[in-house]
Amino acid sequence: MKPYLELAIGFARTGVTGYGGGPSTIPLIEYEAVKKYKWMSEEEFGEILALANTMPGPIATKMAAYIGFKVKGGLGATVAILTHILPSIIAMLGLLGVLYSFRQSPIVSGMVQGVTPVIGFMLAEMAYRFFQKGSKGLGMTKTLLLAAVSLIFVQFMEWHPGILIAAVLISAFYIAHRKEKAEKSANEEFIPVREKSS
Numbered sequence: 001m002k003p004y005l006e007l008a009i010g011f012a013r014t015g016v017t018g019y020g021g022g023p024s025t026i027p028l029i030e031y032e033a034v035k036k037y038k039w040m041s042e043e044e045f046g047e048i049l050a051l052a053n054t055m056p057g058p059i060a061t062k063m064a065a066y067i068g069f070k071v072k073g074g075l076g077a078t079v080a081i082l083t084h085i086l087p088s089i090i091a092m093l094g095l096l097g098v099l100y101s102f103r104q105s106p107i108v109s110g111m112v113q114g115v116t117p118v119i120g121f122m123l124a125e126m127a128y129r130f131f132q133k134g135s136k137g138l139g140m141t142k143t144l145l146l147a148a149v150s151l152i153f154v155q156f157m158e159w160h161p162g163i164l165i166a167a168v169l170i171s172a173f174y175i176a177h178r179k180e181k182a183e184k185s186a187n188e189e190f191i192p193v194r195e196k197s198s
Contacts, residue, residue: 003072004035004079011064011084016091018060025060027122033067040070046130054166060084 010032018025026049032040040048052062061081068080134143146168153159 004076004169007071007076007079008083010037011068011080012087014060014064018088022039023059023120023123026063027126029060029063029067030126033063038068042129043133046133050165050169054162054169056162102127 011029014025014028014032018028030042030045034042034045039191042111048063048066049059052059052066055062061084064080064084067079068077070076131143131147134146138146150164154161
């Protein structure tokens, strides 16, 4: 029962505090999944985030589904998704009329402007950590090159990020497969030479 309760509490928190939805909730989900409850490592979270970006649908809901499934199977996924989205739905239904009435209020406008830099910082901090992980795995030169290519395709050529991520994943798989095949054939050629010399 405890894992279900933890999933419910963790994803209810991300649903309530994830102002703006979408990418702004990712650092909150990472905190719950990696730091607080330790359902997965930072590396696994990064990998799942990259894969989730290649699939259709809201990113936060996909992350909730995966993490819930990892912790407690299908029922865990259901608990995580429902507790993540229900607080937002209830709040939206309850406060929509009030917010609409005060949409021109300087107080409401100030609240929106005040929270935006905080969300920006959270996303920037997460992006910096992903950049550090990338530079450790690929090296600084390849990481900077991939970042520059991504900027060109997404910002200037207006590609959907999911298409770019899918292209990178397919390319990485192809390169790794070719490398593994080359190493295997090199080993097969090397073994008979050793046997012959002995």
